Amino acid sequence: MEYAMRYRRADAFAKTNAKSWHEIEITPLDAVRRIQEENLVAQMAYLKENSPFYQDILAKAGVDFDDIRSIEDLQKLPYTYKTDIRESLAASKPFGLHLAADPKDVVQMQASSGTTGSPSYVALTESDVEMWNEMTARCFFANGVRPGDMVLHGFSLAKGFVGGIPVMQALQYMGAVDVPIGADGGADRLLRACADTRPRCVIGAPNFVLHLGEKAEEILGVKASELGVERIIVGGEPGGGIPAIRNRIEELWGAKCTEMLGGTDLGVAYWAECDAQDGMHMVSMDHIITELLDPETGNIIPFEEGAKGEMIYTAITRQASPVIRFRSGDFIEVLGTSCACGRTGPKIRCVGRTDDMLIVRGANVFPSAIHSIVNDMMPDTNGIMRVVADFDGHTTQGALKVIVERGIAYDPANDAALKSQLETRLRDALVFKADITIVAANTFEKPGAAKIALTLREFPDLP
Incomplete structure (x- = not known):
């Protein structure tokens, strides 16, 4: 039997020396906008046919799917809150009333970490899985991972967390090799695997990666900086953008540290820091429309240097579990709108979560x-x-x-x-x-x- 999906993208190694994993990352924003709005119109048509959840929401708002033709038109629609998703999941387990694909087409389930309540269970079709792989590969590539790299997996591999299997799938997709130990294996096993396999990259939560660096000499008898690691990629919690933590990680490992950001409701990761280490770029503008909400005024504001607000996301290529105007809870600051790397997505730093404030x-x-x-x-x-x-x-x-x-x-x-x-x-x-x-x-x-x-x-x- 022949399958459409493969472990590795066929042209992965051809991208090794590319400026970016995908051309959308370096495309001028006016052209990006045209692509976004084409995908938005197609997503609205899909939801009109397949999503009773959003059919009901738009009907109550007095808006027709066909009225949403531009990014500005999204402001006609109400926000989708985490509580809406939780209520949807409770009303129709396991994937909720917002499931917009035939259950027979669901090939994978993932779950949020559950740090702000019960875990959210997310359905993925084959197309959704490939899209997640693509978005995450763009992030890892911007972070410095390359096809052929060995990557020590320091995120949790348990509990259905997106830092687990989906990260492994994305690394395979881009031609890298995941060393699947996971934070659940503990510092001793991770560090011994690091000494055995000599990976070029280590991925994990910033505080845990820092802890591994501190424990290396005690466990292995050698400093972490002697293990040959060149890249540390962190995410999942604040820390990677904190200079003192980043500097300490780099000092311990003798490696460059960059960070990534995502969320289970949209994907594994879609913001990623390049070698400039000056904020994370949005690298998946063809799959996600991002709005910036000023929580004090309630207005949508431009992504301009110094702007601060909450990230609002709309999926525009999603089948099984799409969200429109989803309030992420991520409070960010825009650090810049241009970069030497050529990526056109704005550069941000995540200040914290609005529900932690x-x-x-x-x-x-x-x-x-x-x-x-x-x-x-x-x-x-x-x-x-x-x-x-x-x-x-x-x-x-x-x-x-x-x-x-x-x-x-x-x-x-x-x-x-x-x-x-x-x-x-x-x-x-x-x-x-x-x-x-x-x-x-x-x-x-x-x-x-x-x-x-x-x-x-x-x-x-x-x-």
């Missing part, structure tokens, strides 16, 4: 921003912190409690000075009052297969 005496505070400042104060700190949001909701009029690990060699007798320095830095940089508690290095559990939760809802019992 706390309001402290009227100031918007992202735990990842606090984490960045704590990292900047290494080695006086250990770079590890937790926010304690022991109040109802996301708003407090009091000082925000933050627990910070002191550096391994830092003298506890100087904790009062470190507390004062941290509180001053946080007040000056983020405009809120913090109440810092200094604790010993290695108080908190080291990174592993699960994402790190920077926010606690109760003050922990401390030694």
Whole structure:
């Protein structure tokens, strides 16, 4: 029997020295827009025929699918929220009322990490799987992975997480070889596999990759920088764009570190940082339309340098589980609109998630921003912190409690000075009052297969 899909794209190795994996990444934006709007019209026609979920939503909004012809026309439509998807999934398990393909055409299931609630189960047709592979390959290529590379898999391979099997599929698709250990295998097995296979690239969550680098000499008797790794690709949580974390990763591994960003509802990854290491480019503009929402005004704003807002996504080539105007919860800052690499997608940095944001005496505070400042104060700190949001909701009029690990060699007798320095830095940089508690290095559990939760809802019992 002959199958349409293959493990590896037939022309993968021909792309080794290309400027980008796909020409859309370096296409002028006016031409990109024409492609996007052609795909948008086709997607609307598909949903008109196949999606009772969106048929109902558009009918209630008083909008016809045929009215959506341009990117601006999308503003006629309501947003799709994560709660809408959860309710849809609960009403019709496992793939929800928003399934827009014949169940017989579903060939794969994936699941979100479930960090903001119950996991979302996502259906994929054969076409969807190939599209996910293509988008993710573009990201890895921009990040520095090349056909023929050996890639140590440091994301979790369990729980149906998109950092698992779909990442492996995308690497195979682009001609790379995945070393399928996974964060679930633990630091010892990962590092021994790294020593055995000598991969050119390592992929994983930034804090876990940093942890692996710190453990290498203890486990292997050699520094991580002696293992021959040239590229570290990180994603799945904030950190890759934090200079102190990135610099520490690069120092430990002797390798260049770049980051990627995605989300289960749209794909594995569709934003990726190039060698310039100056923000992540949107590399899949032919598959996804991205809008930038100013949460304070509720207006859609242009992707201009310095703009900040929440990412809104519309899938325009999706069959099984399409979403329209999906509010991602990712709060980003636009770092630039041009790059020496030639990619035309805007460059962004993910500041944090809107559902993680706390309001402290009227100031918007992202735990990842606090984490960045704590990292900047290494080695006086250990770079590890937790926010304690022991109040109802996301708003407090009091000082925000933050627990910070002191550096391994830092003298506890100087904790009062470190507390004062941290509180001053946080007040000056983020405009809120913090109440810092200094604790010993290695108080908190080291990174592993699960994402790190920077926010606690109760003050922990401390030694």
